[in-house]
Amino acid sequence: MECKLDVTLLQDLLEGVIDPIEKLFVEEHLKTCKQCRKELAELKLLFWDLNDKANYDTSLPTELEHIKGALLEEFAAIPTKNTTAIVLDVHRKNARSAGMFLDYMPGVKASNELVKKGVRTAPSALGKVSKALVKGTRLLLAE
Amino acid sequence: MDSSDAGILKIYKKNKHQGLDLLYERYKKYVYTIAYHYAGNREDALDLTQEVFISIFKSLDNFKVEFSLLPWVKRITVNKSLNFLRDKKETLSLDQTNENGSSIQDTIRSSEDTESQLIYLDTKQSLHKSIKSLPPKERMVIILRHMKGLKYDEIAKTMDIPLGTVRTLLHRGRKNIKASMKEDGIWEG
Ligand SMILES: [Zn+2]
Numbered sequence: 001m002e003c004k005l006d007v008t009l010l011q012d013l014l015e016g017v018i019d020p021i022e023k024l025f026v027e028e029h030l031k032t033c034k035q036c037r038k039e040l041a042e043l044k045l046l047f048w049d050l051n052d053k054a055n056y057d058t059s060l061p062t063e064l065e066h067i068k069g070a071l072l073e074e075f076a077a078i079p080t081k082n083t084t085a086i087v088l089d090v091h092r093k094n095a096r097s098a099g100m101f102l103d104y105m106p107g108v109k110a111s112n113e114l115v116k117k118g119v120r121t122a123p124s125a126l127g128k129v130s131k132a133l134v135k136g137t138r139l140l141l142a143e
Numbered sequence: 144m145d146s147s148d149a150g151i152l153k154i155y156k157k158n159k160h161q162g163l164d165l166l167y168e169r170y171k172k173y174v175y176t177i178a179y180h181y182a183g184n185r186e187d188a189l190d191l192t193q194e195v196f197i198s199i200f201k202s203l204d205n206f207k208v209e210f211s212l213l214p215w216v217k218r219i220t221v222n223k224s225l226n227f228l229r230d231k232k233e234t235l236s237l238d239q240t241n242e243n244g245s246s247i248q249d250t251i252r253s254s255e256d257t258e259s260q261l262i263y264l265d266t267k268q269s270l271h272k273s274i275k276s277l278p279p280k281e282r283m284v285i286i287l288r289h290m291k292g293l294k295y296d297e298i299a300k301t302m303d304i305p306l307g308t309v310r311t312l313l314h315r316g317r318k319n320i321k322a323s324m325k326e327d328g329i330w331e332g
Contacts, residue, residue: 050289076159
């Protein structure tokens with residue numbers, strides 16, 4: 001005979017979020033229902049794997065560093081030299097790295113957006129650089 | 144308020160660059176791992192991570208010091224993930240090469256080589272595959288509950304959905320994952 005127990009109760013039992021009365025009922029039911037005992041055993045294996053932290057170990061890609069660099073430059077560039085020097089410096093750096101960096105960095109769309117927004121709010125020196133960067137990326141994306 | 148968070152905000156007020164740097168370092172792993180398990184691949188996860196931090200950096204000036212950063216970061220990560228749309232047309236092709244001549248695909252492949260050395264790869268891989276194939280909200284509740292260990296009411300708050308919905312989504316998500324992992328023969332022998 002097919003068992004009619006709501007199997008989601010077995011998940012709630014393992015999670016400890018089951019209503020006390022339902023818990024008594026389910027435990028009684030398990031004594032006589034082989035099918036549910038099998039389901040519970042499988043669920044235990046599932047919960048073991050789901051809760052095993054090792055299953056979610058993720059290596060952090062180096063691109064995260066590039067993203068940080070780009071974001072910090074956009075949101076909090078360090079003004080160490082006079083404006084002209086900054087423009088030239090950043091410009092030179094961009095010219096050197098933009099091609100390579102934007103080529104493989106995922107989220108080019110997002111960073112373009114960021115750069116465009118940056119143009120609106122950034123001080124004029126950075127604005128110029130951002131515009132140059134936007135142009136640069138457009139060229140790269142054109143193909 | 145977490146003391147490290149308070150410290151970061153204090154530094155941020157004095158030195159924006161340093162504050163943002165510390166904030167990024169403190170939360171990059173948190174944000175990236177959720178993004179990675181939600182998006183299912185590192186490329187999209189990096190996109191997502193960047194979006195999340197843009198959003199955080201933009202509104203940090205308005206952040207009230209008396210609140211903790213973590214719930215806020217969590218919420219932004221979850222919302223950005225759920226709204227994440229893949230626009231294939233505008234993303235770069237994987238076959239495109241950079242100026243060193245190596246394709247994006249190569250870069251991805253080489254960085255994933257290390258993972259294949261793990262012995263429990265089969266379970267891990269099957270779990271990933273199963274989570275990846277879940278509908279977005281089921282995927283997110285599973286990640287928050289089982290990977291991040293959030294309580295049911297925390298999930299409801301973070302995702303802005305009723306508690307009953309959290310339960311239902313978890314039930315369905317686990318049922319689907321179980322079926323999928325069983326199909327992969329994970330618990331045999
Ligand atoms: Zn039964």
